[in-house]
Amino acid sequence: MYNPLIALAVAVVFLSISLSYFKILNFHTGPMACNGILFVSNASRAYNLSLKSIRYVKDVLYINYFGKKENSISVLSKQIEDIYSKVAVQRPNLDVRFMLKAITEQEIKTNHNVDLLLFDMDLSCKMDTLRTKINKKHIKTQCVESEDNVESVIDEQDVNSYDCVVLGGTFDRLHNGHKILLSQSVLRAKKHVTVGVTDVNMIKSKTLWELIQPIEERIAAVYDFLTDIDPDLEYNVVPISDMYGPTKDDPRLQLLVLSEETARAAGKINDKRKENGLKELEVFTIGLAKDERKAAEEEAKLSSSNQRMRLLGTFLRPPQANPNIPDWPYVIGLAGGIASGKSSIIDKLKLKGAATINCDTIAHDLYRPGLTLNRTLADTFGDEIITSSGEVDRSRLGQIVFSDKNQLETLNKIVWPAVINEAKNRIRALGEQGHRVVVMEAAVMVRAKWYEYCHQLWSVIIPPEEAVRRLQERNGLTEEQARQRIAAQPTNQEQVAIANVVFSPYWSYEHTQAQIDRVWTELERYLSDRH
Incomplete structure (x- = not known):
């Protein structure tokens, strides 16, 4: 027989338990945070969870896979492409940074102060650990769960790692296309990454080159991003005055990472290395990310030229x-x-x-x-x-x-x-x-x-x-x-x-x-x- 008093008592107890749970998690319900960090328990769900997280963060969103990089390189490679090529469509002005450092007992340090901690439901029992990882006992938190709980479908393939990786580019106003190139390089590096940044005499053929940032600003932006996604690697970010840069005389380099539009440079670089008595570089080529916001006069790919035109x-x-x-x-x-x-x-x-x-x-x-x-x-x-x-x-x-x-x-x-x-x-x-x-x-x-x-x-x-x-x-x-x-x-x-x-x-x-x-x-x- 239905008893209203018993029903009311049960409802009060349920409400009390729910409120206590929300209080323990310190759920974020206020305005957007400036910078947040999202912890994901499964690397293959990083992209789906990041799409849900961008509503809570205004400036910088860090994404951290709570596992070991070495065990998930092929998965992380696919997630890099999805996160940087697709999230930009939703929030083009949000600075997303997919962290690739292997999980250790050390504290996670970021170049931008974090004021919101996000996590998926599987990590809700590790809140104390997550707070310790970012060294913040008192921080707003938000549980994020994709509606369909879908995991990305990954075509498993071997991804080789190298001690020393090299890449180059203009890196004007660092955008998500640059982040894919840099992140894929970091993912494949075990010790060292060299980045050549084109100097003045190499940029004058580019659209609106007069608006390109000074070389010092571009180098600083690249270094800031690299040390955020994996601070444990050694980085050498240098200006270059020709297409070869350090590749022509650095014997340590093993892998060259470049985009489809610069793929032809690989042959010339390896020819130059052979002339100098150096071993040829292995080559990894990444596809171009589409720019979904492009106007009629702009390039189809994510590019600095498009960004300059929009200025x-x-x-x-x-x-x-x-x-x-x-x-x-x-x-x-x-x-x-x-x-x-x-x-x-x-x-x-x-x-x-x-x-x-x-x-x-x-x-x-x-x-x-x-x-x-x-x-x-x-x-x-x-x-x-x-x-x-x-x-x-x-x-x-x-x-x-x-x-x-x-x-x-x-x-x-x-x-x-x-x-x-x-x-x-x-x-x-x-x-x-x-x-x-x-x-x-x-x-x-x-x-x-x-x-x-x-x-x-x-x-x-x-x-x-x-x-x-x-x-x-x-x-x-x-x-x-x-x-x-x-x-x-x-x-x-x-x-x-x-x-x-x-x-x-x-x-x-x-x-x-x-x-x-x-x-x-x-x-x-x-x-x-x-x-």
């Missing part, structure tokens, strides 16, 4: 206060070499609501007959630069100054002060008319340092060869004349080095528009918080 139209450097100019209107300097596409960027910014000033147009205005600058230029460069109607013949003046550096400097000293003074007057007038944002466009923005009169500097770049082609086509110049004019201006690298935002209208109209949309959204958000 276009974003704040690369946060704006800094400029106490030398009024707070309003907000002035953006737009720099870019001749034929770089500044005009297309200006047109799109106008449609967003920006007022614009073209310093080249200001110079035209100041060249008019009867004005002081017109007469000064004639006195300096000769009356032959003045047309019969009294105008400055800009084509003739350009022929004089772009073939003679001293003449160009003379022209700049005359024209620049007059132009920037007029530009400041026009900016002030636009502000008085109620415009909040004014874009000041100038090809000489960087060289003249007119960005000192701006709140931000935005730069427009295209590949130099494309600029030469456009300039020849647009101005009817010879290739030599076009190269002279481009050489007289700051390089793309100089433009990028100090810019807050970079654009490149090199691809489709839609791709350029997407850059403008991104930056305008960021700018509006920034200005809304600015007093």
Whole structure:
């Protein structure tokens, strides 16, 4: 016979036991942690459990297989591919690190402080051990269990290990494709891993190479990742100036790890080693991870080029206060070499609501007959630069100054002060008319340092060869004349080095528009918080 009092008592006892269990585990129920570590009892379930764990962690997720690496190398190799190629689709900005160090009695140390401990149900009875492993008695915990409890299907195959493994790459803005390459190398190494990181002379053929991180930052990022996934190996991360790097003269190296797109390099490397009397390297090639977020203009694989393209139209450097100019209107300097596409960027910014000033147009205005600058230029460069109607013949003046550096400097000293003074007057007038944002466009923005009169500097770049082609086509110049004019201006690298935002209208109209949309959204958000 049903007794409500007995039923209530049973429910209370069950609830009490459940609450006690949750309290013991200190279950995480709050907002996302910054960094977490996931312990898995079965290596073949690491990928499935990591998919469930990414909801709890914002910045860095460590995954640690609670077993011995030597017993599961083929399983771990498959998990490396799945974790880094598939988790990125769900959380592209999450830094995932699959730890490959063999389990020992030692404490696990990470380069990023962990504030959440995650584990699968089979490890719930080892909570004290897990806390001890990360040396944190008081840390939030979260049990993670995949809904279907599925284990990855592994095609068992022999995976050989080597004392010394070598690999190379650009490693710009370390992404999951890089992590696969590095992790597969670590997995196969017993003592030592050498990593060659391409230096400046090897990167200039790459898309938007001007945005590639400095070599010191790339080396530091590689070393940080390697020491996180297995701190027990010895690492040698070095800059390389050719495709061979240490492979051409280091007799210790045994295995070369590379990706499908660089597989042909293996033959050349081994030929070089034979020339130097060294044993050929064995080769392990990994497949390319697909980039599920790719746009039409981007590569199909996970790549640094795609990442650099996605930086276009974003704040690369946060704006800094400029106490030398009024707070309003907000002035953006737009720099870019001749034929770089500044005009297309200006047109799109106008449609967003920006007022614009073209310093080249200001110079035209100041060249008019009867004005002081017109007469000064004639006195300096000769009356032959003045047309019969009294105008400055800009084509003739350009022929004089772009073939003679001293003449160009003379022209700049005359024209620049007059132009920037007029530009400041026009900016002030636009502000008085109620415009909040004014874009000041100038090809000489960087060289003249007119960005000192701006709140931000935005730069427009295209590949130099494309600029030469456009300039020849647009101005009817010879290739030599076009190269002279481009050489007289700051390089793309100089433009990028100090810019807050970079654009490149090199691809489709839609791709350029997407850059403008991104930056305008960021700018509006920034200005809304600015007093």
